[in-house]
Amino acid sequence: EPEVTQTPSHQVTQMGQEVILRCVPISNHLYFYWYRQILGQKVEFLVSFYNNEISEKSEIFDDQFSVERPDGSNFTLKIRSTKLEDSAMYFCASSKGLGQETQYFGPGTRLLVL
């Protein structure tokens, strides 16, 4: 069964550093998403991406965040200058679109900002 994959599984970084989180969505899916979950809190939507552009973003997704699909398979989330409060689990998800709205989640990247 096709799955969303994410790398790395864990990332430790210093405050102020840039990080790039990588995702490979399910191959025939058209919509891609990033969510985050701070430890002990609920899953929160960050951004959705379709046809090589952002289609929706939340208030959390400010100027320090960006997304990109650099090639035909990868989907990345960049955090430009990490803050302590960016420490969270970041989940990538994808959906087929075309009326099939179920979103399938990757295993996540646990980001720790020191």
Place this chain on the structure above:
Amino acid sequence: RKEVEQDPGPFNVPEGATVAFNCTYSNSASQSFFWYRQDCRKEPKLLMSVYSSGNEDGRFTAQLNRASQYISLLIRDSKLSDSATYLCVVNMDTGRRALTFGSGTRLQVQP
């Protein structure tokens, strides 16, 4: 009012028990509804979509009441492997794809 609200639990039940979880959502225009399960420190995994007519998948039954903005999940004959956090998830607005998650209800099935 919270957008998607769930009883956090935990629900501690013996194996074989029937357990029900409830969820309310704030936006009457919400379009799509799901139950996901999340094991500790893992990704949310789709358990089932929830349809207006109600739907069943094996031991799991989901119901939607649009008038009351209420969703339920019933688990019959609980197994130890059902122990997890159950997330009520709603697509709140037409034309948007962002999912809004509840905080989850924790279930612990005991031998």
